[in-house]
Amino acid sequence: MKCVICPRNCSDRMRGFCSVGDEIRISRAAAHYWEEPCISGSKGSGTVFFTGCNLKCVFCQNKEISAGNSGKKVTLDELVSICKKLSENGVHNLNFVTPTPYMCVLKKMLRENDFGVPIIYNTSSYESVSALKSLNGLVDVYLADMKFYSEKLAQKYCGRADYFKIAAAAIEQMYSQTGDVVIDENGLIKKGVIVRHLVLPGCVEDSKDIIDWFAEFSADKRLIFSLMSQYTPCVDSEKYPELNRKLTPSEYNEAKDYMSLCSVDGYIQDLSSSGEEYIPEFDLM
Numbered sequence: 007m008k009c010v011i012c013p014r015n016c017s018d019r020m021r022g023f024c025s026v027g028d029e030i031r032i033s034r035a036a037a038h039y040w041e042e043p044c045i046s047g048s049k050g051s052g053t054v055f056f057t058g059c060n061l062k063c064v065f066c067q068n069k070e071i072s073a074g075n076s077g078k079k080v081t082l083d084e085l086v087s088i089c090k091k092l093s094e095n096g097v098h099n100l101n102f103v104t105p106t107p108y109m110c111v112l113k114k115m116l117r118e119n120d121f122g123v124p125i126i127y128n129t130s131s132y133e134s135v136s137a138l139k140s141l142n143g144l145v146d147v148y149l150a151d152m153k154f155y156s157e158k159l160a161q162k163y164c165g166r167a168d169y170f171k172i173a174a175a176a177i178e179q180m181y182s183q184t185g186d187v188v189i190d191e192n193g194l195i196k197k198g199v200i201v202r203h204l205v206l207p208g209c210v211e212d213s214k215d216i217i218d219w220f221a222e223f224s225a226d227k228r229l230i231f232s233l234m235s236q237y238t239p240c241v242d243s244e245k246y247p248e249l250n251r252k253l254t255p256s257e258y259n260e261a262k263d264y265m266s267l268c269s270v271d272g273y274i275q276d277l278s279s280s281g282e283e284y285i286p287e288f289d290l291m
């Protein structure tokens with residue numbers, strides 16, 4: 007069976023690049039406190055980390071789950087129970103991490119169940135616009151990565167030179183569904199799009215291009231930009247020696263200053279947020 011959920015357009019879903027097939031596998035389901043403050047709040051975000059990934063960046067810090075062979079196999083009913091339990095435990099939202107390969111099953115679940123909290127779709131943004139359109143009305147908040155502007159970097163680090171073009175179109179579609187960001191009286195997000203960008207070592211010029219793109223795209227809209235510093239070296243150091251280090255303060259300051267120069271408001275992660283202690287344990291084995 008062909009799969010067109012993302013632009014990899016795998017000819018056989020069962021042997022697709024994301025390694026998901028027709029199973030539901032999750033690696034962790036728990037309240038998570040390290041997202042942006044409007045998502046984590048005081049009670050945490052109800053994160054469900056799905057196993058497998060349709061992008062698989064070479065520097066992924068969650069490699070043990072993105073590879074697709076870890077995690078626990080669950081049925082749809084069990085997934086519904088997990089989400090209900092998280093919601094009953096008081097989390098502010100349900101936050102589906104790397105959900106794209108599971109889009110069909112998530113649509114079915116969200117059409118049939120009301121969990122009583124905002125639904126967050128936490129994605130690499132590498133998905134087709136036609137697939138995203140089918141989520142209209144089911145997702146409240148898109149937490150969307152914008153990883154690379156340069157085709158060369160995207161090709162080198164995730165094997166997809168078209169990343170920026172695909173992700174920019176996807177984010178446009180996400181915004182058309184949610185409209186402007188809405189934050190409630192407790193500072194929690196209810197709907198909208200947050201665009202996340204992780205600054206990579208040696209790639210500050212690419213970060214500036216992304217900030218330029220965001221400034222232009224959001225000029226007449228209300229989206230949130232989130233600049234992230236948490237890069238933790240997890241690469242094959244022989245193949246990618248340039249990525250085998252943390253960000254320097256001067257690199258990160260350059261990206262922060264450029265945000266301010268472009269009048270882009272948003273979240274700026276503290277540089278001390280890099281390190282393995284910020285990688286959740288994927289313990290739902």
Ligand code: SF4
Pocket residue numbers: 009010011012013014015016018019022023024025026059060106107
């Ligand atoms: S979601 Fe998975 S199977 Fe479908 S096109 Fe993308 S990588 Fe291939």
